[in-house]
Amino acid sequence: MLVHSDFYAPVKIIAGEGAMDNIAVELSSLDSCKPLVIAPSGTATIIRDLVCAFGETGMEIGVFSHVTGKPTLADVKNIHEIYTSRGFDGIIAVGGGKVVHLAKIANIAASSSPEILRQFLADEKIPLPQLNPLVILSGLIIDGYECSKYAIFSDKRYESPSLIPKMVIVDKYALSGVFSPEVALSSALVMICALDDYLTEKHSFFSRAYTNSLFGLLIAAVDKARKPGKWKLPLANSLSLTGFLLSNNGGGWGYQLAQALAAKKEKSTGECACALLPHLLELAFERCGEEMGRMLMPILDVDSVDEVKAVLLATYHKIAQEAGVEGINLSINNSEGEEMIASIMLEGSAKADCSRLMVRLSS
Amino acid sequence: MSNSFAFRGYPSGKKPFKKLLVAAMLWFFGRAIQAGARVDKAIAKEFSDLPEGFSFSLEVIPDGPGMVVGKDKKGKVKFLGMNLHNQEITLRMRIKNMSAAFLLFTLQEGNAISAARNRLIIDGDIGHACAAIRVLEIVEVYLLPKVLARLALKRYPNWNIANKIWGRIAIYVRAVAGV
Amino acid sequence: MNFPVYYEFFCGARIIAGHDGLERIPLLLEELGVANPIILTDKGVVGAGLLAIVLASLRSEMRDVTVFDDIPPDSDILVVNRIAREYKKNACDSIIAVGGGSVIDTAKGVNALVSEDESDLFNLKGAGRIKRQLKPFIAMPTTSGTGSEATLVAVVKDNEKKVKCIFTSVFLQPNIAILDSRMTLTLPPAVTAATGMDALTHAMEAYYCLQKNPISDSHALLAVELISQNLLKIMENPHDKEGRLNLAIASNLAGIAFANSMVGMVHTLGHSFGAVCGVPHGVCMAVLLPYGLEYNMHKKSKEIGQLLLPLVGVEEYQKTPFRLRGERVVSIIREMNSSLNKITEGKHPLRFKDILGRDGRQLIREEDLATVAKVARNDGSIFMNPEELNYEDLLMVATASFAGNPLDVKQIKKG
Ligand SMILES: [Fe+2]
16 A cells, blocks of 8 residues: 555535535535525425525525536526626535536636636636635436546536535435436446555555445445435445545546546446446456455455455446446457557556456457 | 526525424423422532533524523522523534424434434533533433433433432423423 | 444545655645745654754745744643734744644644634634634644544633633644654654554544444544554564554544544543543553443444454454454453553553652552543543443443453443
8 A cells, every 4th residue: 555645535525314404504614604506407306405404594595407418608607697696605516417517617707706717727727716615415426526626617627626525415305216227327437436446556545445435335325226215325425435536546547448438439437337347346356355355344244355355246246237238348359459548548557457458358 | 508597596494393393392391401400419410510600502503492591699500591692601502403403302313312413513611511411311311201211312321210200290390380 | 334324524634645745845835825834843843853854844945934832732722822923923824733732733723813813712612613714734743643633623721711622613624734754753662652542542432433434434444454553563663664654644544533433431531531630641542442442342342343353354353253353352452552561661551550640659549530530421522432421430440440450341331
């Protein structure tokens, strides 16, 4: 394990029974008393519960329902306009993925100025002023970037510590739906991020602690995927932790490879993650099976390294099955494989690992 | 159309039913503590160890309801009503929101457990808060049937049954009568 | 994994660890947009030559920064006020704290005071009164134990009024914690032992007390493993840089764990022995930890049993039958204490009876125990302990730990 490390994940997690009810107190501890909610369409019930959670505070809540598509500058302008003209002082983003990207970018304009956002979009290195709080009300379908320092806007990935949300709230009332194939694909992404921490050199004791928690939460969730009410909280929790890991390793090679494959094969990143997972698991068992076993035994409440491995494999199978992609074949040929490896610029042992994996994928 | 959107403003959603019940429970607890201090030696001892003029509140954020109990100059323990604004309060124990208060007072959550779940914000001396919570726990044992109080406590005390029943009757009568 | 009904978790500090962590300071200050830090530390740190190392890591034009090196071990509100005046007088824009718990807590208080532009720290007392980002604050722990670089709390005493003021806010946490092996390399053996056991206690109590959660759990397990692999090794070989750094990391991990799950009765009684008799915190932890485990065993045998794995590794863990694991953990802690006792030639005590004061006389008398138990009842950590503790229970544990006898299981009242 690397003793030289630099780890940063300053997101407060509020999770479980009554988490959403604490939102007013939590916002006021961040000096915000008039939040603007940014939500995707189809979340009316969640918004009703959210408004209800503000209870006796007398706070005024604004709701911006973003309807479709990728976030655009026009959306950002609309939000900025509403935010400043009505005196909001914080943003709550409902769910994951695009809404959160939009909220992160819009927050720069809204709590500083459109000019600063323009500068930032031109050069992400400029120091941003202190922004107003951004809180995420976690959903079940994610891309992993929610709790990270990244935001994707106009097909570009921007990075700044200021983009990290202040808080993520995980509450069952905000987690609607069943363990759908889409949810399963989110889970596959989460699993790949966790495996990356074991497979890449860019890890630390701090990332490892979150990784082990993430495995515990994910496995508990997937195991209960068919029991209504049992899997949502742990799953949404593990989804949040994914951002913690991504923030600090920029995405390990497993995650990057899944992304590269997705672009190449016109599949979703989650599907490609499912295709990679059995091979990555095998590799991880070979490389550091003992270590994984030792770390995860108490967390998974099992009594041997082999049981840990069995549980991990079973979790993968369940995810692939629920996603409807078990045995997915990406039919990659040798030259495509090399192209992939070159595109994610790997070095050393990771490169060798990745090459071996591509050989297996293409055979 | 990627920029189609809808904006609406909402007032926060109030919870009148929960508020009413919580207020009633707080009122009763306040009176019961006053009564308990006259009937139970352990409660009396807790208060006698607290400083002169001490008072504490149990209240719901942001603006009540809440109740205040304190010691007057002669050291007598008094329920000081539900007004949180016009009196000096030594120790404030604030429940983070109405739903959490509702859980607490419908005994869906015990004190220790509730504190563990970060439902309470303590404003004041932690030592005083420990004493106040011990008082609340003893009052719970008197007021509630064993099955319920068990939920609220880590360890149900091993009291003499007769004492407990007499104490319970005395506290109920005094709490209702306000003496 | 049992998902708790509700939990919160937060670690806002960026953690930088390495043998050359300090060399990053100039760049970090630049990133934070500041140029005139005040360095807060104590005489012990200066005496050990650590301040010189920190100053040497600064850019040459910064070497004459404001330094306040007079933070006493029982720092209080007057010290905080004095430093705040110094900060303002020298137009400082950030804080670097180099030291143990007292220095870091004082620095938190100073930061609140200078950032919120208050003249009296008392006005900020309580929970959540501080709602805004404070001045940039870098903490460098010089003991591997307290974990105060990871907590959201500042405890500042008012020695005149004899009260402890507690401040809580997510903004009190340092922006950056730097764990550099050089900062703990010269820690004397007895202090290494005591602070190491403090960290171990943080990790263990975080793992079996009531507010445990899935994220504090994994931090705690890693911390236990690192401490068990490194503490005795360092005691044998104090100049082991790798081991020192591992221990500093463990202490931080344990700090993160307990900052989010709180601690239990080992701290309840430990704080009280500290307040009543002046026993150093780490020493109290080392003596009391086995008792905390024993006392809660009937309620938390699974969790305590699981702690055996990071202590002994997979093979021995599997060989130990399930029902014996918890007891084995207790005996390993006692064995660790015995080894530390031997290596420090008795300076690391095994029971309270043996602790000597500065004057060479027994520090704690048997008649103090009643006061210890009484004071312990008013320590907030008592609520997070799995089993109830009333006055008699506390006295029973205090008495056993005074004499060095294991707890009599029959005397533990089970709730
Ligand atoms: Fe401690």
